Amino acid sequence: MPDKWNPELYERFQAERSRPFYDLVDLVQHQKNLRVLDLGCGTGKLTKYLHETLKAKETLGVDASEKMLYVAHQFAGNGLRFEQGRIEDNPGEGKFDVVFSNAALQWVTGHEALFAKLREKLQPGGQLAIQIPAMYDEPVHQLAVETAKEFSQELGGYVRRLEVLSPVDYATLLYKLGFVKQQVKLQIYGHLLPSREAVVEWYRGTLLTAYETQLNSQNYESFLELYQQKLFEILPDERPFFFPYKRILIWGSIS
Ligand SMILES: C[S@@+](CC[C@H](N)C(=O)[O-])C[C@H]1O[C@@H](n2cnc3c(N)ncnc32)[C@H](O)[C@@H]1O
Numbered sequence: 024m025p026d027k028w029n030p031e032l033y034e035r036f037q038a039e040r041s042r043p044f045y046d047l048v049d050l051v052q053h054q055k056n057l058r059v060l061d062l063g064c065g066t067g068k069l070t071k072y073l074h075e076t077l078k079a080k081e082t083l084g085v086d087a088s089e090k091m092l093y094v095a096h097q098f099a100g101n102g103l104r105f106e107q108g109r110i111e112d113n114p115g116e117g118k119f120d121v122v123f124s125n126a127a128l129q130w131v132t133g134h135e136a137l138f139a140k141l142r143e144k145l146q147p148g149g150q151l152a153i154q155i156p157a158m159y160d161e162p163v164h165q166l167a168v169e170t171a172k173e174f175s176q177e178l179g180g181y182v183r184r185l186e187v188l189s190p191v192d193y194a195t196l197l198y199k200l201g202f203v204k205q206q207v208k209l210q211i212y213g214h215l216l217p218s219r220e221a222v223v224e225w226y227r228g229t230l231l232t233a234y235e236t237q238l239n240s241q242n243y244e245s246f247l248e249l250y251q252q253k254l255f256e257i258l259p260d261e262r263p264f265f266f267p268y269k270r271i272l273i274w275g276s277i278s
Contacts (some may be wrong), residue, residue, distance in 0.1 A: 029228060030088070034066060036225055039214040043270050044069050044125045047154045048076055050206060050274040051121055056080040059146065060119040061126020062110050063087075067095025073123060083115040086127075109139070111211045118146040125154045126270075132186045135196060142200045145277055151202070153273040157209065159185045161269070163222060165251040167230055170246060176263075177242045183233040193273050202275030214266040219258040222266055223251050 057079040064084030065068040074082035084105040086092050095105045108114030110124075110131050122141050131137055141151055158164050164185070171182045188196070192205040216222060227235075227247070235243050258264070 029232070035228065036214075036216075036221075039212070039216075039268075040126065041069060041152045042212055042232050042273065043210070044072075046210070047123070047125055047152050047272055047274075048073055050272065051075060051077060051123070051150055051152050052276070054120065056250050057120040058118075058146070059083070059121040059123060060115045061085065062114070062122070062124040063130070064095060064105065064218065065091045065127075067092070067098040067105055069125065070095065070105075071098040071103060075099075077121065078120075079103075083119075085110070091239075113140055113144075115144065119144055119149060120146050121150050121152065123152045126156055128153055129155050129185045129187050134186060134188050134193075137194075139200060140195050142202075142277070148276070148278045150274065150276045151197075153271075155187055155270040155271045155273070157187055157190075157271045159187055161180045162257055163226060163254065164230065166257075167226070167234075167250060170250045170253060171234065173237070173249065174242065174246055177246075178234070181233075181237055183230065185230075187271070190271050193271060197273070197275040200275075202277055206277040207271065207273050207274075210270055210272055212268045212270060214268055216266050218262045219255060219260060219264045220251075221264065223247065223254065225266075226250075 043086040057077050059073065059077060059079045060086045061070045061073060061082060064086045067084055070082060070084040080102055082103045084095060085108045087109045088109060092105055092107055099105055106114065110127065122144050168182055171178055190207050190209045194205060197205045234246055238246055
């Protein structure tokens with residue numbers, strides 16, 4: 024499948040996207056000589072911050088996208104390295120003190136099984152720190168699903184569905200997996216974007232990449248047009264545009 028992640032487009036909203044990342048890093052307890060795994064590390068800039076802030080001995084950033092990793096490799100060194108791999112393939116050899124993932128696990132289905140696998144990657148005393156956007160029931164997502172259904176023929180019936188559990192279900196899952204300490208919270212990040220057009224730009228950099236992969240460029244342009252039209256029927260034309268964004272922050276420790 025072609026790699027439609029676009030580091031430049033993704034980084035356009037870096038300030039907004041990195042706020043929850045810093046909040047997630049703040050949940051991690053500092054210990055000496057940590058071995059850290061960052062799943063879906065993207066362009067690696069934030070992985071470097073994570074590595075340095077935790078004063079980790081070793082940090083491995085893993086991402087499926089060659090283009091994202093191409094940017095990430097410049098940050099490698101001093102115990103920080105990057106590898107190409109898919110989260111669902113259990114990347115990263117051995118056990119880790121911290122398994123971290125910011126805004127990536129929503130692309131992987133079967134979270135109960137996935138979290139059980141991540142738990143297995145932890146050393147005794149290890150910590151899991153995950154941030155997952157929780158916008159699946161908001162119009163920005165629902166209208167992408169509706170648009171995909173209207174392009175059913177061109178997409179061969181494909182619809183990108185994100186499987187994200189509720190905060191309560193994540194808390195229960197952590198408990199069942201033996202996390203003796205935990206913090207799970209739903210947080211709303213109020214992003215101030217220049218206009219509602221920026222919401223489409225935002226989603227072109229993430230959710231819609233899957234449709235870009237499946238469609239030829241002409242059909243993708245028509246897809247974007249229809250999506251925008253649907254969205255603008257409900258989003259007010261205000262400048263700046265206030266975009267409330269729901270995210271779940273999950274932290275757990277096994278001792
Ligand atoms: C929204 S970006 C987040 C990047 C980074 N963690 C950050 O906070 O800026 C999601 C990243 O997850 C990667 N990704 C998506 N699905 C993946 C998978 N199944 N396995 C590995 N990486 C994946 C994408 O290539 C992308 O770089």
